[in-house]
Amino acid sequence: SYELTQPPSVSVSPGQTARITCSGDALPKQYTFWYQQKPGQAPLMVISKDNERPSGIPERFSGSSSGTTVTLTISGVRGEDEADYYCQSTDSTYTYQVFGGGTKLTVL
Amino acid sequence: QVQLVQSGAEVKKPGSSVKVSCKASGGSFSSYTLSWVRQAPGQGLEWMGRINPTPVKTNYAQKFQDRVTITADISTSTSFLELSSLRSEDTGVYYCARTLAFYGVAKVGVWFDSWGQGTLVTVSS
Numbered sequence: 480s481y482e483l484t485q486p487p488s489v490s491v492s493p494g495q496t497a498r499i500t501c502s503g504d505a506l507p508k509q510y511t512f513w514y515q516q517k518p519g520q521a522p523l524m525v526i527s528k529d530n531e532r533p534s535g536i537p538e539r540f541s542g543s544s545s546g547t548t549v550t551l552t553i554s555g556v557r558g559e560d561e562a563d564y565y566c567q568s569t570d571s572t573y574t575y576q577v578f579g580g581g582t583k584l585t586v587l
Numbered sequence: 588q589v590q591l592v593q594s595g596a597e598v599k600k601p602g603s604s605v606k607v608s609c610k611a612s613g614g615s616f617s618s619y620t621l622s623w624v625r626q627a628p629g630q631g632l633e634w635m636g637r638i639n640p641t642p643v644k645t646n647y648a649q650k651f652q653d654r655v656t657i658t659a660d661i662s663t664s665t666s667f668l669e670l671s672s673l674r675s676e677d678t679g680v681y682y683c684a685r686t687l688a689f690y691g692v693a694k695v696g697v698w699f700d701s702w703g704q705g706t707l708v709t710v711s712s
Contacts, residue, residue, distance in 0.1 A: 480649060510689070510696030514632075521682055521702035522632065528689065528696050565632050569697040573688070574646050576622065576697055581631040 481505060481570040483579035490585040497553040499582045501566030504547055509568045511549040513542060516581075517562045525564075526551055553584070561586045589613045589685050591703035598709045604671040607706045609683030616664035617641040620686040622699060623657060623668045627679040637686055638666060673710045680705040 514522035526542035566579040622637040636647035640659040684699035
């Protein structure tokens with residue numbers, strides 16, 4: 480089955496830049512989406528189609544793609560950005576959706 | 588804006604089944620694709636399957652293929668997730684989510700733009 484790989488955790492100090500990667504063989508042909516999830520809440524999309532920011536998402540959130548790896552970048556990290564972040568994409572048949580294992584962002 | 592409201596928490600015995608509902612408002616339910624996503628305690632998100640109500644078509648993750656049934660009632664704009672042969676590992680929060688797709692020239696995207704509030708299912712003897 481298709482898998483997306485993320486680092487389990489990333490730690491940064493406030494004001495620094497956090498980068499969270501997601502790797503998958505099909506990513507050159509499939510868009511990746513990023514979700515932020517805080518405890519007790521449903522996921523919230525922060526990046527769409529590799530690098531588009533949905534309405535209402537702060538400009539400090541950005542996305543990029545290179546080959547089989549996509550990256551979520553959070554510039555000028557704030558304490559409120561501490562959360563779990565998941566990448567999500569689809570398999571090569573567009574039938575099955577898959578999430579990465581999630582990355583816990585800790586703001587020191 | 589689509590709103591998805593799910594049914595309340597459930598406590599089930601091992602070996603039994605659970606049926607969770609997801610009622611949609613806003614937009615045209617018959618044109619939605621709805622997915623179900625599970626999250627075990629302290630674990631990540633796991634896609635279980637999806638339904639397109641018109642025409643009816645379902646796809647299930649291989650892991651759940653033998654135990655899950657997703658249905659939709661267009662008359663009430665409600666989708667249902669039924670999971671059978673429950674075991675303790677099925678304990679978790681179950682979310683429904685509207686599923687959208689984009690077919691670009693170079694890439695395809697399928698994503699979840701609206702989520703229900705989640706339903707906690709606890710499997711315990």
